[in-house]
Amino acid sequence: MSVTTHIPEDHVPEHQRAQVAQGPNWMKWLQIAGLVYLLLVAVSLIGGGFKLAAGDQAKELFAFASNPVAGLVVGTVATALIQSSSTVTSIIVGLVAGGLPVGIAIPMVMGANIGTTITNTIVSLGHVRQGEEFRRAFSAATVHDFFNLICVVIFLPLEIMFGLLEKMGAMASQWLVGGDSMSMNGFDFIKPLVKPPVKFLENTVLGGLPEAVAGTLMIALGIVTIFMVITLIGKLLKSLMVGKAKQILHSAVGRGPVSGIASGTVITVLVQSSSTTTSLVVPLAGSGVFSLRQIYPFTLGANIGTCITALLAATAVTGANAIFALQVALVHLIYNVLGVVVVYGIPWLREIPLVAAQRLADATVQNKLYAVAYIGLVFFVVPLLLIGGSNLMGI
Template sequence: MFLAFAAMKYSFTIMGGQFAEDLVKIPHNPFIYFFIGLLGAAVFQSSSAVTTIVVGAVASGHMSLDDAVFIVMGANIGTTVTSTIVALSYIDDKSVFMRALSGAALHDFFNISVALIFLPLEMFTGFLSNLSQNLSGMLFDNGPGINVTVFEGYDFGLDRLVKYIFSNFSEYPWFIFLSAIVLIIGSLKLIGGVTKQVLMQNNNISTNTLIFKNDGASLLSGTAMTAIVQSSSITSSLIVPLIASKKLSLERGYMFIMGANVGTTITALFASMATGTEFGIEIALTHVLFNILGVLLFLIIPGVRAFPIWYAKKLGFLAAKDRIFGFLYLFTLFFVLPFILVWLSV
């Protein structure tokens, strides 16, 4: 995973100004960047891959924090496509499919709800980007706190290793860039596949186990497991079979998903540390703040927590009545709508 981060950093370093021009050639429009993030995470099936790319772009100065924050917001929604695809595998049985799609949609509607709160707030006030810059300044300035130079050796010589591996391809930065993407996605899939196999072979997993014993345990388990796996799309898809088989309630699965949203920010933080730049750390902190503040809002404000559960149940009911609705929901939300909106806007 860290080799992938270093390769991404190296590719951005040698691409230079021309790539920066191509990367931000589209108009400065928060909605365009938002849907690019959504579409990118849906295609890669991982917000971690997208946020890692964005961290590299910001750290190298090829993308502004103001643009990157909207890509991160969109990626948070796009990553939920994996659990929705898993839910579609239960389409043969109407009642099971209803529960499976409801479980998958929990992640969708939670992230959509958080984006509906922070997207306009960021557009009009720059709330998240300003807060991340202030927090980064407190942590990594030369004054009290942690200095950013602490992380310059964090790669344990990975920068030198990457330069050696790709020394014959320095004139082909796109090859290095694509190789880094393949390494990131491959790492996430490998880690997630092993974890999923271990968990799904354990028939004792239920609401009575330590993982889902209560709301607090579900929240902490979601955070810890996703931090280890480094992909919320993988951990959130694990609860779909449990909800479909009635081993886990929607409410308890919902807490696990909120924890997963916090845990997935670890990947971007690791990537930002590998860059050794304050700009990369700022966008990583934006990702952390977006997810943590979103979880806190839905935990603290009375009644707000119920909205995603209600919509998830409603979607499952509609899909059970007409199962083609599940496919339409998947392709419209994650692929057709963002592609059309981006295409019309550029």
């Protein structure tokens, strides 16, 4: 005789009920594997679509963004609107695979870094009714913004004048693939996996359409797929990795800034989203348990960790442009690592984001209009003014 014990649903803890409702973990990992595959297909779709639509005219098509400030603004505004730097950098990798010059893509990648910071600023607005808590939460959110703005102020002129990041990225990609096309090397196994669905779409579903229309549809489908895939991966990883993230944070307590940067990097790699990492620390800082100075290095780690998505996307690209796709993904990584080394490494530079974030938070607590003005100016108005100004100056 079998005895079954019935536990009333009310007695099951909420987190266990949620776990049962969402299915077992292995199912989620399987879903993530499928989504990563879709991400690679989507990047390949954008590359293929861009080649089809633009042909040899890719450079001319993006002539408007050959002004680096325009590229920066495109990256900033696009990321602020869709709130995912991983999505934007993956799309950029796809476009480079389709022929977008790396020099035009680099300022866009820098812009993605700025645009992504809007998410944690929005999260900090949730503390608005608690004066002191809001001050701490808002400064914890904007310290990341100011850091990224300083990085652009330092590295964009260096890029315009000397092509610093482009050269470093080229060297790193050559070193990684031995100066050959990536399709000749270790990533060759990706091609047979990714190409069939792209070719199927190109030859059958979109086969009867003019090349320009088919290419544009492929790009649009690729962008929508990347956006959906990264959103879903983020949701799944958040639920799967919360325990691991806790462990990492517990181990970083009281260990200093390098440990903070490392834990921010690892958690961002695990959840595949810098805005998740930087938003997580907003309530931690808001409660006053962590100081702004303790939170700061953690948010910088998020900048480094988020580069993994573009690197992953670059593995989907094959053919002549594969090396350029890898180059732009590596530029993203080099830029963020250099940013941390230079801005956080130089003591007086390190202080600027802290002071700026604290001053802005002080002003915002007095008058919330500062928050609105700040978000509007940094993410939308100033970028547009910069485009106008740089066009007038003929940059």
